[in-house]
Amino acid sequence: AQKVTQAQTEISVVEKEDVTLDCVYETRDTTYYLFWYKQPPSGELVFLIRRNSFDEQNEISGRYSWNFQKSTSSFNFTITASQVVDSAVYFCALRSYNTDKLIFGTGTRLQVFP
Amino acid sequence: DAEITQSPRHKITETGRQVTLACHQTWNHNNMFWYRQDLGHGLRLIHYSYGVQDTNKGEVSDGYSVSRSNTEDLPLTLESAASSQTSVYFCASSASGQDYEQYFGPGTRLTVT
Numbered sequence A: 001a002q003k004v005t006q007a008q009t010e011i012s013v014v015e016k017e018d019v020t021l022d023c024v025y026e027t028r029d030t031t032y033y034l035f036w037y038k039q040p041p042s043g044e045l046v047f048l049i050r051r052n053s054f055d056e057q058n059e060i061s062g063r064y065s066w067n068f069q070k071s072t073s074s075f076n077f078t079i080t081a082s083q084v085v086d087s088a089v090y091f092c093a094l095r096s097y098n099t100d101k102l103i104f105g106t107g108t109r110l111q112v113f114p
Numbered sequence B: 001d002a003e004i005t006q007s008p009r010h011k012i013t014e015t016g017r018q019v020t021l022a023c024h025q026t027w028n029h030n031n032m033f034w035y036r037q038d039l040g041h042g043l044r045l046i047h048y049s050y051g052v053q054d055t056n057k058g059e060v061s062d063g064y065s066v067s068r069s070n071t072e073d074l075p076l077t078l079e080s081a082a083s084s085q086t087s088v089y090f091c092a093s094s095a096s097g098q099d100y101e102q103y104f105g106p107g108t109r110l111t112v113t
Helices: none
Strands: A002-007 A011-013 A020-021 A024-026 A030-037 A047-054 A059-061 A063-068 A074-079 A088-096 A108-113 B004-007 B010-013 B018-023 B032-036 B042-051 B056-057 B064-066 B076-078 B087-094 B108-112
Touching: A002 A088, A002 B087, A011 A020, A024 A074, A024 B032, A030 A074, A030 B056, A047 A059, A074 A088, B004 B087, B018 B032, B018 B087, B018 B108, B042 B064
Parallel strands: A011 A108, B010 B108
Antiparallel strands: A002 A024, A020 A074, A030 A047, A030 A088, A059 A063, A063 A074, A088 A108, B004 B018, B018 B076, B032 B042, B032 B087, B042 B056, B064 B076, B087 B108
């Protein structure tokens, strides 16, 4: 069975702190895709990144970085120098190679205080 | 610009009534999905479609139905609304194939009283 676990329900930080959101997944597939989505207070879901299982290179996009480690089945998301606008719920998701269905984690609510 | 829209954005209905939530996308995507979001559960898949006339059940399909008569639309129908169906509903679409992500609509907040 496939499963995504985001053990951190809620995280609070002060602006400019670095914060890491954890994502652990379970799958028997050798080929799969991992995703992160952001849900700001306005409610929409914003795609952040897609990573396939063959690409374990870390990804950096501005203040955002992602650490994919197959050995620990983790796909963690780090925000450097957090800002108030980063306050949102962040979802990690998993998709097998042979389906278009996403399996979501329960999300982590990040609150960044000024 | 291509987009995915949902209507209504907010809906209050009574138990037992039939309710239809609309989803329209202009991406020309083959794949469309309906999810519900509930606290503590994240997003759970209700129904999905890989093309016209194709529909499939997801994880939490009981009490819901969909139909796909064209590429752009996938309406979600609650046959007889129940209080347990109070939730936020998201529609999403994606291109076919492996290297594509799903794009989400703005959501519909449904309250069943």
